[in-house]
Amino acid sequence: MAGYNVYFDGAKVNDALVPGPTYTLDGLASVTDCSGRIRATYVNDAGIESDLSSPLPPGTLVTLDYPRGSELSPADQAAVDAIVAASMAESKPPGVVLAITGPRGNYFQAYGNTKASGGRPVTIDDHFRIASTTKSFTSTLVMRSIAAGRLSLDGTLEQYLPGIGIANSSSITIRHMLTMRSGIADYNASPAVLLYLMLTPTGSWNEQTTVNYIRSGKPLFTPGSAYQYNNGNFVLLGLILKAVTGSYIRDLLMDELITPLGLIETTWDVNASGKGSPVVKPPAGGTAQWNPDFLGAAGALTSTVGDLIKWAQAMRDHTRLDAATWAHWTDPDSPTSDFLGYPAPFPAGTPVQFGYGLGLESTGTWFGHNGSWLGYDGQTGFDSVSGACMVILENMQTTTGNGPVPLAAYTTIFRRVAEYLYPGSMTTQPNYKQPTP
Numbered sequence: 001m002a003g004y005n006v007y008f009d010g011a012k013v014n015d016a017l018v019p020g021p022t023y024t025l026d027g028l029a030s031v032t033d034c035s036g037r038i039r040a041t042y043v044n045d046a047g048i049e050s051d052l053s054s055p056l057p058p059g060t061l062v063t064l065d066y067p068r069g070s071e072l073s074p075a076d077q078a079a080v081d082a083i084v085a086a087s088m089a090e091s092k093p094p095g096v097v098l099a100i101t102g103p104r105g106n107y108f109q110a111y112g113n114t115k116a117s118g119g120r121p122v123t124i125d126d127h128f129r130i131a132s133t134t135k136s137f138t139s140t141l142v143m144r145s146i147a148a149g150r151l152s153l154d155g156t157l158e159q160y161l162p163g164i165g166i167a168n169s170s171s172i173t174i175r176h177m178l179t180m181r182s183g184i185a186d187y188n189a190s191p192a193v194l195l196y197l198m199l200t201p202t203g204s205w206n207e208q209t210t211v212n213y214i215r216s217g218k219p220l221f222t223p224g225s226a227y228q229y230n231n232g233n234f235v236l237l238g239l240i241l242k243a244v245t246g247s248y249i250r251d252l253l254m255d256e257l258i259t260p261l262g263l264i265e266t267t268w269d270v271n272a273s274g275k276g277s278p279v280v281k282p283p284a285g286g287t288a289q290w291n292p293d294f295l296g297a298a299g300a301l302t303s304t305v306g307d308l309i310k311w312a313q314a315m316r317d318h319t320r321l322d323a324a325t326w327a328h329w330t331d332p333d334s335p336t337s338d339f340l341g342y343p344a345p346f347p348a349g350t351p352v353q354f355g356y357g358l359g360l361e362s363t364g365t366w367f368g369h370n371g372s373w374l375g376y377d378g379q380t381g382f383d384s385v386s387g388a389c390m391v392i393l394e395n396m397q398t399t400t401g402n403g404p405v406p407l408a409a410y411t412t413i414f415r416r417v418a419e420y421l422y423p424g425s426m427t428t429q430p431n432y433k434q435p436t437p
Contacts, residue, residue, distance in 0.1 A: 007039045007052060017043055022059075034058040072105035076421065083416045084111050091408040093377070093396035095122035098413070099305035101313070102388025104421050108305065114395065124305055127265065128393040131299040131371030133308070133380050138234050138297040139178060139329075139359025140320055141241055141252050146174075147325040150244040153178075153338075153358075160240040165215050172223045174240070177233040178358040179338055185217025186230045197374075201290035210235045210296070227342060227356065227435060231298035234359070238297030249297045261314050266303040268292050290374070299373060305391045308380045312368065312389035316382035330384065332362045332430035341432025346411050350419075355432045364426040366390075366418060370410040372397055379410035386422045390414060 003017030006025065013025055025038070036055040043049045072080065084096055088111065095112035110126070113119040145151040151160070151174055158169040166172075166184060176182040187193055187210050196203065214232050221228070238249035245252060250268045258266050269292065292300035303311075313319075318326035332339035332355045339357035344350075355362030361369050361381075368381025378393040392409040419426040 002043045002045050002047070005041045005043060005049065007041070008034075009037050010039075025058075070105050072100065072107040072421075076104060077107055077109075079420055080107060080417055081109070081111075083420065084109075084413055087408050087412040087416070088112060090412065091396070091398040092116075093394040093398060093408070094119065095126075096392065096394045096409070096413065097122055097124055097126065097128070097305050098393075098417070099124065099309040099391045100388065100417070100421070101309055102383070102386055102390075102421070104386075104388070122395070127267075127302050127304055128378060128395065129299075129371075129373055129376040130301050130303050130308065130378055130380070130393070131295070131373035131376055132231070133303075133369045133371035133378055134295070134297065134299045134301040135234055135359050136315065136369040136380070137253055137257055137301065137311070138237060138241075138249070140315070141249075141256060142174065142178060142237055143321055143325050143329055143358065144256065145241060145244060147322055151240070157182075157236060157240075160243050161236070164211065164236075166211070166236075167215075167219045168223050174237070175338060175358070176223050177237050179340065180227055180229050180233060180356060181224050182230070182233055183219045183221040183223050183226065183228070184230060184232050184236070185214050185219060186228070187213035187217065187232050188230075190217070197290065197294060203291060205291045205294045207235055207239055207293065207296055210294075211239070227340065229356075231295055234298035235296045241297075250300070253301070257314075257320055261310060261319065263303070263307040263310060266301055266307045266311075268300045268302070295373070299371065305393060308378075308391040308393075309389055312380050312382045312391060315367065316384075316387060316389060329358055329360060330362075330367050332357065332432055337433060339430070339432055340435045341430075342435070345406060346415055348415075350415075350427055351429050353429065353432060355430060362430055362432075363415070364418070364424075365428050365430075366425060370407060372407050372410075377407050377409040379414040381414070383418070383422055383425050385425060385428075388418075388422055388425075390418065392417075 003019050005012050006014050006018060006023045008025060038056045038058060039052045040056060041050045041052055088096060094116045095114060097110045100107045108124045110122045110124050112122055114122055146153060153175040155174050156170055157164060157172040172182045190213055193213060210232060241252055242248055331337050339355035339362055341353040341355050344352055344354040351364050360367055365385045366381045366383050370379045375397055376395060377398055380391045382389045392413045394409045398406060398408040415426055
């Protein structure tokens with residue numbers, strides 16, 4: 001006999017034949033149930049493979065910790081835990097996970113459960129829908145195409161997608177779409193769209209469906225004259241990237257960002273279960289499974305705090321952007337900045353304003369992007385002064401309808417932890433340009 005092949009959920013996991021009866025299967029989340037999922041075949045010297053065996057029991061299970069370096073002090077850990085507990089008492093999400101790295105120390109922690117009643121404890125391995133945090137990935141791709149000369153911030157929607165048939169397409173620019181100042185109709189606000197999503201969350205949807213709704217809707221304002229957060233802008237940017245690169249946005253995300261950065265738990269698919277634990281299910285008012293093409297380049301990705309802390313570090317270190325492009329992307333103070341200041345959504349009023357630039361948020365001295373969708377909230381960012389990075393994810397879309405604080409992962413936990421660990425990082429106010437009609 002030449003050796004064995006090992007299969008997990010029907011997929012072969014070994015590259016070379018396994019010479020003996022022992023094989024180490026790694027990369028699974030700590031909560032993975034392996035029962036009935038592992039099978040094997042044997043291959044004879046002639047290269048003929050046998051049928052799959054019956055399910056095999058796993059052997060020794062070993063949980064390997066994330067490489068974290070020095071930890072936060074016990075006092076700091078207790079303070080962070082107290083901040084999370086207070087926020088959970090206010091907004092009542094079933095579970096919260098966080099990851100923090102920085103000069104004060106590193107901390108990965110999970111709180112609460114997968115369900116409002118019952119369920120299992122959430123873990124730092126769990127997958128969450130990251131919704132609009134996807135925009136920080138997409139905007140990075142746009143900035144890479146600008147640096148490569150394929151796109152221009154002043155290029156128009158009509159220029160890159162001729163005949164798109166959307167009102168004002170000849171005056172809507174890449175800059176307008178990145179900064180949420182295009183004025184296109186908001187397909188997410190359509191009652192027909194929302195009803196379809198509620199009734200058939202995994203139903204058929206693609207970018208052309210989104211374009212059709214934008215095309216048939218009424219423009220919200222003249223391009224460049226106002227700010228209105230609108231997922232349609234990034235769906236259109238995904239189509240523009242396809243037009244200038246020849247690759248679908250999902251493939252671009254994988255090939256240019258996710259794979260090079262080793263984000264093995266970050267996916268774009270309906271079930272998004274990764275190798276191990278499935279997407280943490282929201283308690284109510286949301287679904288773990290929905291067609292990611294409904295949000296597309298605006299919010300399709302699913303990830304873990306471990307992968308997102310790597311993403312925050314990659315944004316901080318401009319790993320996938322050249323220095324000049326990154327400097328413009330992350331500069332809220334220069335006269336040529338594309339950041340504009342808007343009233344901040346924070347309950348304590350600190351900071352007073354946040355900045356929104358080229359698909360990137362500025363909050364105090366932190367940069368990143370939040371995400372909020374049916375059943376999920378989150379924030380991923382890095383501090384431009386200390387170099388700290390932080391990720392907060394929760395399995396509930398906290399809103400003023402079910403608690404006192406909207407998007408608590410961002411407006412409460414992230415803000416309070418950042419200001420506690422790095423005083424001044426939330427109260428320092430960049431010199432944002434102010435929007436003018």
